Amino acid sequence: xxxxxxTIALDTPLDRLFDYRWEPxxxxxxxxxxxIALVPFGRQEMAGLILAVHSQTDVPADKIKSxxxxxxxxxxxxxxxxxLCQFAANYYQRPIGEVAIPALPKNLRVPKPTSLDRNLKKLxxxxxxxxxxxxxxxxxxxxxxxxxxxxxxxxxxxxxxxxLHGVTGSGKTEVYLQTAARMLARQEQSQxxxxxxxxxxxxxLEGNIRQRFPGLQVATLHSxxxxxxxxxxxxxxxxxxxxxxxxxxxxxxxxxxHLQLIIIDEEHDPSYKQQEGLRYSARDLAVWRAHQLGxxxxxxxxxxxxxxxxxxxxxxxxxxxxxxxxxxxxVLPIVKIIxxxxxxxxxxxxxxxxxxxxLRLEKGExxxxxxxxxxxxxxxxxDACGWMSxxxxxxxxxxxxxxxxxxxxxxxxxxxRIPRACPTCGNVDLQALGRGTQRLxxxxxxxxxxxxxxxxxxxxxxxxxxxEAAFDTVHRGDVDILIGTQMVAKGxxxxxLTLVAALNPDSALFSQDFRASERLFAQLMQVAGRAGRAGxxxxxxxxxxxxxxxxxxxxxxxxxxxxxxxxxxxDLLEERQQAxxxxxxxQALLRAEAKELxxxxxxxxxxxHCTAHHGITINDPIPMTMTRVHNVDRAQLLVESNSxxxxxxxxxxxxxxxxAIKTRVKWGVEIDPVDI
DNA sequence: AGCACGCCGACT
DNA sequence: GTCGGCGTGCTC
Numbered sequence: 001x002x003x004x005x006x007t008i009a010l011d012t013p014l015d016r017l018f019d020y021r022w023e024p025x026x027x028x029x030x031x032x033x034x035x036i037a038l039v040p041f042g043r044q045e046m047a048g049l050i051l052a053v054h055s056q057t058d059v060p061a062d063k064i065k066s067x068x069x070x071x072x073x074x075x076x077x078x079x080x081x082x083x084l085c086q087f088a089a090n091y092y093q094r095p096i097g098e099v100a101i102p103a104l105p106k107n108l109r110v111p112k113p114t115s116l117d118r119n120l121k122k123l124x125x126x127x128x129x130x131x132x133x134x135x136x137x138x139x140x141x142x143x144x145x146x147x148x149x150x151x152x153x154x155x156x157x158x159x160x161x162x163x164l165h166g167v168t169g170s171g172k173t174e175v176y177l178q179t180a181a182r183m184l185a186r187q188e189q190s191q192x193x194x195x196x197x198x199x200x201x202x203x204x205l206e207g208n209i210r211q212r213f214p215g216l217q218v219a220t221l222h223s224x225x226x227x228x229x230x231x232x233x234x235x236x237x238x239x240x241x242x243x244x245x246x247x248x249x250x251x252x253x254x255x256x257x258h259l260q261l262i263i264i265d266e267e268h269d270p271s272y273k274q275q276e277g278l279r280y281s282a283r284d285l286a287v288w289r290a291h292q293l294g295x296x297x298x299x300x301x302x303x304x305x306x307x308x309x310x311x312x313x314x315x316x317x318x319x320x321x322x323x324x325x326x327x328x329x330x331v332l333p334i335v336k337i338i339x340x341x342x343x344x345x346x347x348x349x350x351x352x353x354x355x356x357x358x359l360r361l362e363k364g365e366x367x368x369x370x371x372x373x374x375x376x377x378x379x380x381x382x383d384a385c386g387w388m389s390x391x392x393x394x395x396x397x398x399x400x401x402x403x404x405x406x407x408x409x410x411x412x413x414x415x416x417r418i419p420r421a422c423p424t425c426g427n428v429d430l431q432a433l434g435r436g437t438q439r440l441x442x443x444x445x446x447x448x449x450x451x452x453x454x455x456x457x458x459x460x461x462x463x464x465x466x467x468e469a470a471f472d473t474v475h476r477g478d479v480d481i482l483i484g485t486q487m488v489a490k491g492x493x494x495x496x497l498t499l500v501a502a503l504n505p506d507s508a509l510f511s512q513d514f515r516a517s518e519r520l521f522a523q524l525m526q527v528a529g530r531a532g533r534a535g536x537x538x539x540x541x542x543x544x545x546x547x548x549x550x551x552x553x554x555x556x557x558x559x560x561x562x563x564x565x566x567x568x569x570x571d572l573l574e575e576r577q578q579a580x581x582x583x584x585x586x587q588a589l590l591r592a593e594a595k596e597l598x599x600x601x602x603x604x605x606x607x608x609h610c611t612a613h614h615g616i617t618i619n620d621p622i623p624m625t626m627t628r629v630h631n632v633d634r635a636q637l638l639v640e641s642n643s644x645x646x647x648x649x650x651x652x653x654x655x656x657x658x659x660a661i662k663t664r665v666k667w668g669v670e671i672d673p674v675d676i
Numbered sequence: 677a678g679c680a681c682g683c684c685g686a687c688t
Numbered sequence: 689g690t691c692g693g694c695g696t697g698c699t700c
Contacts, residue, residue, distance in 0.1 A: 042678075
């Protein structure tokens, strides 16, 4: 028999495919497109995705190698999944292998195949185990708006993108669940994908889903899972056994052959953007995938991204408003602004805030203080000579961590003991400047010695599973005052919480990043939404949100005071349009890093010095805001266009030219960057 | 990107 | 005499 040649995509930055020989034999079934093959590559062995099977090849006979094995145990990935990877590869300007291969569970990629047969048997057990442990619950009645949202989404057929816009407590989750229920009931094998920003912070949602759909298999997909477990859940999605798939951004690249609905909760959340490797937007890929499959996609948020908001204003997305709070007695919290120029804080707390906390303590209610800065103090300083605790490897301060007596760089991980005296002049009186969550905790405990003060941040929840335990402590009511970073803003309903305070959120107002205020608004709205979610207590006052700021007249805080997302978003959009910024134009970023900043800048200058392209703006190279991280200097070059296709076409050509430049600079391009 | 090969400087 | 620095070249 004639040999067969397989065209295979591999996880390598080389922008081409590789042909391998496959020897036919009566024992081995013919390989198929979409199957995974194990091949020799250079001196390594790798797993690749079969993209074509043919009887000929252009590769010279002395170069071609043979396939080591084909993973017949894993059913082939279908053409639509491959098309998704191909789209992402083209759009983000990377080879398809760099998209497709990392999207597969590791156990399918390692040279020694794990026993898939055993795992497939395990799948059935997994489903049963989950069924035993839940108590089924029935769906609550929907209010008029929720009902209409479910009706609208389920009445149309074909591709339709929806923006489900509703404040915290308006019952978006219930719309997700009942929409999912209808789609699942409609077809024997249908699957629903639900994306959440961070799965570890939403155990409640997973619980709800399992209770509401007791007969159905639920798969979860996120980066915190063990490889064996990951394989099981991925396979259950891939084989169609899992009907509901709950996952983080990486789940958008999973194989879902019977997908009928995609839901993206908190669609504005920055964690939908992958920030390393293939820098994809799970939200954008979700919309593309829904379009490809001709199915609805629901983007839910109280504070939609300006991209999504603009789509809905332009009529490209269908807007569904939830304005009533679904929980009967729940009312919006009262937002008050405290001017810290007039009321000077001590220990970071104004007198008004301290009184508000005291009132909650007396009533046995909880308070939440939001301070987005972990550690004790962001820097220490010598008054005598001006020395500051700077990281020698990064353009950043070493943060003081008092509990473990360390100075720590939050960017490169460097740590050292807190010096007893100033390293340059010997002064023993070093000052902690500024305030992190640890210092706030210390101050609060001093003011309220009897109160149970509790801190939740990346430091207090470093151990696996400890975040969930920490949240449980708060839910149980074992906490009076909760201090937290952005970790506490997401997902959790605190039933006894009636006071939320934001300390010192001002820095984002003047950030270089034009998206900083959009993010701050979303974050404050979200954290404000933690208060009083279970409804008003008998005879109680509405929950309160206090913002301590030096800029009490800033429009962002005024919008927040009036719960006016729409006004805020419309104003920002107006500004963005005037200034020709996203979402009205499209951007790509060329980043370069080298030992010396000058080397990186020079590379970017050379890159910028290309033939002019109509409709493309190439800006000047600039050092990144945080120039040096871990002894590497970084610079970037922004490319803009008002036409997405024009930008794409330019990038394709440009990157080919850049690859030809002989350089030691490490560089890469990011499409639709969100952190500038 | 890995991973080799290859040709020049300081070590047991 | 070797270990190892990173320049250059290749991966079906």
